[in-house]
Amino acid sequence: MKRRSLLKLAGAAGVAANADLALMAKDAAHVAHFPMGKAEHCIHIWLGGGAAQVDTWDPKALGDAKAKKPGSYYPSIETSVPGVKVTEHLSRCAKMMEHITAMRTVNHDVIDEHAAASNRMHTGRNVSGTTVYPSLGSMIASERGAAAEGVPSYVLIGYPNFSRGPGFLGAKAGFLYLLDTEAGPAGLKRPEHILDPRQSRREELLSTLRHSAKDLRAGPMINEYDTALEESLQLAGPKFMEVFDLKSEKGELRSAYGSEFGQRCLLARRLIQRGVRFIEVSHNLNFVNGTGWDTHNQGQIKQHVLIEDLDQALSTLINDLKSHGLLDKTLIVVNTEFGRPSEFDGGGGRGHQGSTFSVVLAGGGLKHHGAWGVTDDLAKKPVENPCSVPDLFATILATLGIDPSKELHDGDRPVPITDRGQPVQAMFG
Numbered sequence: 001m002k003r004r005s006l007l008k009l010a011g012a013a014g015v016a017a018n019a020d021l022a023l024m025a026k027d028a029a030h031v032a033h034f035p036m037g038k039a040e041h042c043i044h045i046w047l048g049g050g051a052a053q054v055d056t057w058d059p060k061a062l063g064d065a066k067a068k069k070p071g072s073y074y075p076s077i078e079t080s081v082p083g084v085k086v087t088e089h090l091s092r093c094a095k096m097m098e099h100i101t102a103m104r105t106v107n108h109d110v111i112d113e114h115a116a117a118s119n120r121m122h123t124g125r126n127v128s129g130t131t132v133y134p135s136l137g138s139m140i141a142s143e144r145g146a147a148a149e150g151v152p153s154y155v156l157i158g159y160p161n162f163s164r165g166p167g168f169l170g171a172k173a174g175f176l177y178l179l180d181t182e183a184g185p186a187g188l189k190r191p192e193h194i195l196d197p198r199q200s201r202r203e204e205l206l207s208t209l210r211h212s213a214k215d216l217r218a219g220p221m222i223n224e225y226d227t228a229l230e231e232s233l234q235l236a237g238p239k240f241m242e243v244f245d246l247k248s249e250k251g252e253l254r255s256a257y258g259s260e261f262g263q264r265c266l267l268a269r270r271l272i273q274r275g276v277r278f279i280e281v282s283h284n285l286n287f288v289n290g291t292g293w294d295t296h297n298q299g300q301i302k303q304h305v306l307i308e309d310l311d312q313a314l315s316t317l318i319n320d321l322k323s324h325g326l327l328d329k330t331l332i333v334v335n336t337e338f339g340r341p342s343e344f345d346g347g348g349g350r351g352h353q354g355s356t357f358s359v360v361l362a363g364g365g366l367k368h369h370g371a372w373g374v375t376d377d378l379a380k381k382p383v384e385n386p387c388s389v390p391d392l393f394a395t396i397l398a399t400l401g402i403d404p405s406k407e408l409h410d411g412d413r414p415v416p417i418t419d420r421g422q423p424v425q426a427m428f429g
Contacts, residue, residue, distance in 0.1 A: 035428050037399035039331045039364040040147055041272045042140060043265075044280040045314070046158065048118070049293030050357075052340035052350055054379045056307060057102035057358040057371070059087050060342060065300065065349075070342040070378050073300060081370030089307040092315035097370040099318055099327065100362045101427065105373030105382035108338070108389045112352030114294070117337035119163040121359075124393040124418055131410055134167035136393065137278040139417060142166070142173040143402045148275025151240060152176040155185075155271055157264045158282025168410040170220075175280075181263045184244045243267075243274045253320070262313035269320055272330055283310060293336065297347030310334075318362055331364030331399050342378040356382050359392060364399045367429040390421030398423040 054060050054072045063071025076085040079097040086094050086102070093100060110120045116127055123133040134142070141153035156164055156177040166173035178185045194202075213222055246254065246263055249270075257266045261283050268279040284292050284306055291299025293306060314334065321327040339357025340350035356375050362368075374384035387395075394404035397417065404421055407414040 036401045036403070037331075037365055037428065038401060039329055039399045041276070041326075041330045042137075042278045042364075042396070042400060043268045043272070043317070043330060043332045044137065044278065045265075045310075045332065045334045046280055046282045047293045047310070047334065047336040048114075048282060048284070049291070049295075049336070050114070050117070050338045050340055050352055051293045051336040052295060052303070053104065053356070053358040053375075054340070054342045055303060056087050056090065057360060058104045058375055058379050059085055060377060060379055063342060063344065065344045068344055070344070072342070074304065079370055084370035087307060089304045090311045092311045093318075096315060096318055097368075099322075099368055100360060100370065101366065101368045102371045103359045103361060103373060103387050103392060103424075104371055104375055104379075105356055105384070105386045106359045106389065106392055107356045107382060107386060108354050110338075110354055112338055112354050114337060115163075117352075117354060120389060121335055121337050122163040123167070124389055124421070131415070132162070132165075132167040133415075134169045134173060134408070135164045136396065137164065137175060137280055138166040138169050138173040139397070139408070140278045140400055140402065141175075142169050142408075143397075143406075143417075144277050144400060146275050147277055151271075151275045153277045155276050155279045156282075157181075157267065158280060164280065168415070169408065178244075181244065181246060181260065181267050184241060240274070243270050246270075253316075256312075256316045257320075258312040258316070259309050261309055262316065265313045265317045266320070269317065269324070269326070272321075272326060273324070291349075295340065296345060296349040296351065298349065300344075300349040314362070321363060327363040328365040331366070331396065332360075332362040333396060334360035334362070339379070341380065353380070355380055356386075361395070361399075361427070366399060366427045369426065372424065372426060385424075385426075387424060388421065390419040391424060392421070393418045394421030395423045395427055398428070 055074060059072045059076035061071045062075065063069045063073065065073065074087045074089060077088045077091060077094055079086055079094040081097040084097055108120050110117045110126060119127050122135045124136065125133040137154045146153040154175040156175040159179065160177045164175065176185050244267065246266060249266065254263065254266065257263060264281045268281050271279050289299055289302035289305050295303050317332065318327060321330050336357065338352055338354040341353045345351055356379060372385060373382055373387055375381065376383050397404045404418050404423055406417045408417050409415065
């Protein structure tokens with residue numbers, strides 16, 4: 001290569017590199033100077049299985065399952081926000097859409113498989129062979145901590161798994177979980193046959209084992225585990241455990257919340273009042289329609305039972321938080337691993353779709369629109385204001401006052417808290 005050609009090539013490479021650096025700096029500055037929200041808590045409602053956007057928050061023209069005509073399964077209705085419609089089975093939420101935004105153009109490129117997509121919508125990342133990324137709950141718990149002393153920062157009301165866990169953030173960002181509002185948190189409620197003397201002996205034995213572990217295997221992991229264990233012993237005390245006594249609430253309110261899922265939402269409000277920062281509430285653990293939100297085949301027929309259950313609990317939660325002056329301080333997220341296509345499968349149900357689906361944001365002091373983003377006539381792809389998963393996570397984090405351009409650390413390695421996500425500006429006043 002001639003010297004003149006080499007100099008031209010080097011100069012072009014330098015210009016390109018400087019342009020990339022300038023673009024990265026511009027992006028970073030945009031996020032860093034973005035107005036942060038003032039929400040203090042987050043209630044994350046999980047619709048495991050994949051909720052159909054065309055049958056809930058993004059209705060289209062009516063289809064026909066028997067004739068295999070694509071479209072919505074139910075008629076749509078008007079809402080309190082002009083021009084925004086939802087399915088007829090969300091009639092209660094329809095009346096309060098000024099407090100809600102259905103983010104209709106969320107999308108990801110994960111293969112439409114439940115575990116991988118669930119991981120993506122909990123962590124904001126694809127599954128990695130080298131890094132176990134933290135969940136949204138663990139990120140918020142790590143960054144904000146509990147809002148009061150003597151309570152956990154993160155409570156999971158549902159089945160625990162690794163996609164909901166702390167990943168490389170460690171045990172300090174983990175969750176306390178329970179499966180049943182009556183039974184309380186797993187491992188904290190003392191069985192009735194364990195009397196005080198026996199409990200004291202158990203705690204003495206545990207103390208001996210904890211000191212032995214520190215002596216034999218001292219290190220950060222043991223210290224984190226020991227701290228988590230100490231906190232769990234404090235949480236097992238009566239002061240925190242009384243938050244799970246839902247019978248202390250008025251009967252009319254409990255009835256308004258409805259099913260067991262509704263009682264979980266009521267418990268979430270009580271946990272917020274006690275100072276818990278992030279609560280995930282799983283919906284429909286018992287598959288009341290036969291398939292849950294994974295409405296293949298015959299699951300489609302009773303899908304309305306799930307939608308109406310969600311509608312009752314979510315609308316009551318919004319009103320309840322509002323009556324306690326907590327709605328602007330609490331961001332509600334209704335999330336799912338993917339959506340479903342408008343076409344019907346051979347059994348009259350729907351398959352999986354990640355190309356576009358709806359995630360709902362409510363409260364949190366945001367500037368709500370009823371709906372954000374526009375999809376095509378069959379809700380298969382975004383046509384206006386697409387929202388990537390990193391952008392969704394950046395919006396949630398910014399609402400909680402967390403810098404979405406921040407870097408976490410996996411050991412010594414910096415890891416961006418989102419995958420270059422940008423908050424949706426229209427959601428912030």
